[in-house]
Structure formats: structure tokens, C-alpha cells
Amino acid sequence: MSVNLANWKDSLQSIRTRVSGLSSLSFDKLLLLPSVVFITLIIGGPALFLIYLTLTQDVFSLFLDTRFVGFQNIAAVLTTGDFWLFTGNTLLYTAGVLGIGIPVQLGIALALNTDLPYRRVWQTLLLIPWTIPFVISTVMWKLMFVPEFGVINYLLIESGLIEQQIQWFSGTWTAYFTAIITTVWIMTPLGTTILLAGLDSIPDDLYEAAYLDGAGIWNQFRHVTLPLLRPALTAVLVIQAMLALRGFEIIYTMTGGGPGTATTVIAIDIYQEMIQNGNSHYAAAEGLILVVMILIVLGIIVKGLSSDTDLEVE
């Protein structure tokens, strides 16, 4: 009798586990579940659909249908001359944003890395441009770049740097310049804040030790600051490279991709192919290629910065 009762309890228990299902999951898996299911559903599902779109092509018969075409769409993107132009544009924009932005941010962070009073106040002020919607910041800069009555042409002429108005949006290089300067302005608070925190975490006695060893300012920077700042610097580079490579709204608001297609980056082309040309399979393939490109660039940055060091880079 007692044996039977135990069996009965066991089977009840197993039924309960099976019915509820979830109770067989451990506590931590239960906590993971909503988030993982959500991301899988909203990002993973579309990601699969993206691959499907990439590998198929529309067939127009009586009804709209699709057929499997393998890598034809990817090949179509890679053999389109414009795609390589847009790739070049994207890399040029990214190089400009990093090449101007990172030294500026590093310089500001190094200069401010001292016991200045009212840190709370000026750090808040330094943060502000990044918190304004990018489009709004870009509109503010566009207003200043207007050739005929913009304040930038006025100041350049007044200071004697140029003699006549620059038609900022008509030339390829000047159009790039407007987009890059605006992006650097937007990203500077972000980069400076992260770098300042990184500098803050370097203990002072390391500088004292270096000084005792006879290291001047340059050597202190090279052998103390730079190696210990590497994680923060990597983070700043990776974040801004990612934002520049996927960049859309700053360039689109500032130049609209022009003059012509001179500043059309890949993200803008994907948008135009999808929405304006209705070429979703091409856009999907281009989107996949952009992901690969981003992975390659991030890989180069992380590898380049973590070489000859045992510091952990995240």
C-alpha cells in the first residue's frame, strides 16, 4: 500500500512537471527565457527571412511568387559598379570620422584629465550634443553650412581663410566634410566621456614610478597612459566605427547622399533599393554584405589594438 502511494506521488509529480513544462527549467533559465525568446523572435526571425530574401528572386506569373536563386543576388550586388562606389564612400566616411574624431577626443580627454573643479557641471555640458537626436544636430549644422547666408562661410571669409563662399553641398569633398564634421561633433561627447573614465582608472602612482625611472611626459604617455587606456580606446573605436559603418541619418539629412551619389553610403543605398526601387532581394543581399564588412572592420580594429599586449579587450 505504501509502495503504491509513493508511486502515485511520483507519477503525480512527473505529470505536474510535464504539464507546466516551465517548472522543469532551472531558475536562471526561467529568467533568461522572455528576453531570449523575444530577441530570437524579433531579430532571429527576420534574420532568417533576410537570408531567404537573399537566396530568392521574385517570379512574376499569374501571382507573385519567389524562386530559389542561390547566391545570384549577392553576385548581383558584388558585380554592380555602384556598390563598390558606395563601399568606398562608407569606408571614406568611417575613416574620416575615426581619423578626425579619435585624436580630437583623445586630446580633449588627456587635457581634461586633471583635478578641474566643477567636474559634474562640465561633464554634463560635454555630454549634451550626444543626447540630442542626431537628425536635429545635423539640421543645426546644415543651417550653419548654408553657402549663401551660413555662419561658417561668413566666419571663414572674415578670418581670411577663404576668399569666396564655399558651395559645401556641391563638391564631393566639401560634402563629405560637412557630414564628417557633424558626426565628429555628435560623437565627441561619447568618446571623451569613455576615455576620461579610462584615464581616471589609471592609478597615479604608476606615473610617479615612471617619473622616478626618468620618463618624461612623452614616455609616460607611451608606456603608462596608452597601454592602460587601450581597453577604453578600443571601446571608443569599435563603437564609433560601428556607428559610422551603419551610418544613415546624419549623411542622409546633411547631403541626401549627394551631390549625385558622391556621399551615398551603403545604408542609404539599401534604403533606396528597398523603398524607392522595391528591390528587396538586392537590398537584403546588400544588408548581409554590410554585416560581413562590419565584422571585418571590427576584427581589424580589435586585432590591431590588442596585438603585443595581454590586456583583455572587450
Add this chain to the structure above:
Amino acid sequence: MSNNTQNKDLSLWERINQDQALMNRLHRVVAVGVLILVLLWLFFPIFWALETALKTRAVTVQSPPVFWGFDVQWQNFIQVWTETALPTYIFNGLLIATVTTILSLLIGVPHAYAISMYQSRIGDASLLLVTVTRIIPPITILVPIYFIFSSLGLINTKIAIIIAQTAFLEPFAVWIVKGSFDGKSSSLIDSARTDGCTKFQAFYKIMVPVSLPGIMSAATITWLLSWTTFLSVFLLATGPKAQTVPVGVFALAQDTFTPWNLISAAAIIGAIPSLVLVSVFQKYIIRGLVEQ
């Protein structure tokens, strides 16, 4: 620079201290100079937009540009507020950002806790999922999302935008909150458990409160990123019903008939929520940016 040679009797430490004091003073002078220049550079565009917003249309297009002494036109702000859909954009933006933030924390905080405090293969895999989600550019994933939402009839609804933004921003929240939980000792859980808490109570009664600064960081950053998001709204919203401030200002600025004083007024109004948020929560934003 230093007078070492005259003071041979100075001990090494005093010399070092003297040198360092001089260096520090020099550094502070440089720092003040750089700070002033940087703040001028960062605030001039905002100042100029504010000035333009207060000019008449005729003054905005004058060359050379007018810096002061013009008739201040506060009614530009009223005009842009009453004659455009700006109030709707702001309402939509506030609603979308707030719901996105709540949803992201609701599912993101437990997720972060699970990967920070427990070791499991699924946890590691989920961290990879979070990282991949952050690397994929929104434009790529918006291609299929656009089609899926179109076929579900979700285009131009706030729900669609909230879903898309939560998917893009929740990984940020997970990352920031995880950083906060990582710094906490799991012995807190153990002592809560011996005091009779269930695992879940240990989570929400002990660990969430002690990690509140990190969670606040995640909340402010998620809110800000949602409020400033352009691309997903630009693609998924076709009218004022679901459009937010960045898209509204973009549309206003694209229309060549909109005078610059009104565009500027809209830009200034659109920037105000950010300014308020950053002045109140700057501590959390800086912390979140550093930990992201």
C-alpha cells in the same frame, strides 16, 4: 624650468613634488583653455539654432549673418507648435521611448541577472545572441522586418516601432545591467537564501535594489537611444500617427518651403527633452556609456 641646480640640498622627494606641482598647475591652465574651446565648439551650433529660431524669416537669410540686435520673435515657437504636428511627434516619442524602456528592463534585467549570477551554456549562448544583435546594423534587419510588419498590417503603428526598438535596444540594457550585477558578490544571494528568501525573492528583493544605479543607467540610456532613434521610425512609420521628433524635424527640414527660423524652433523644442534628461540623470548616463 625648475631650479634644481640651485637647491642641491633638496631631497629627491621634494624635487619631485615641486616638479609635479608645477606640472599640475600647467596642466590645469591647459585644461581650462581646452575646456573653454571645446564648450564653445559644442555649444555654438545650439546657440546659433536658438538665435535663428528667434529671428524673422527675412533676418535668417541675411548675409552677413546677424548675430545680435534683431527683433526677437518668440511667436516662431508658438507657430511651429500650433501649425505643425510637432506636439504629436513629441507625444509619440515620449510614449514610445517610455514603453520601450519599461519593456527592455522587464525582460533585460532578469536576463542580465541570469548570465551574471549563474553559469550555463544557454546563458553563454544568449550573451552571444545579445552581442550579435548589437553588431547587426539596424538597416539590415529592418529590410525583413519591414516586409513582415507590412504583411501583418503593422506599418505606421506605435506597436511596431516599440517592438522594433525594444529588440534593438534591449541588448544594450542587458549589457549595462550585467556590468552592474557582475560587480556584486553572489554571497549576497547566499545570505538572502539562508534568511529564507526564495531564489526569486533574492533576485528582486536584494539584488535588484543593490544594483539600482546600474539599472537606472540602462533605463536612461535606453530611453535616450529610443527617443533619438531615426531609422526604424523613418521606415516603419508613414504618418504623424506613429512618427517621432527626429523624423518630424527631418521632414520639416527636407521641405524647401519651410523657413529656417521655424526649422530651428522645431529643432530647439525637439532637443529640450534630451537636455532635461541629461541634466537630471548625467551620473547614470556617464556610468552607462562607460559600461556599455
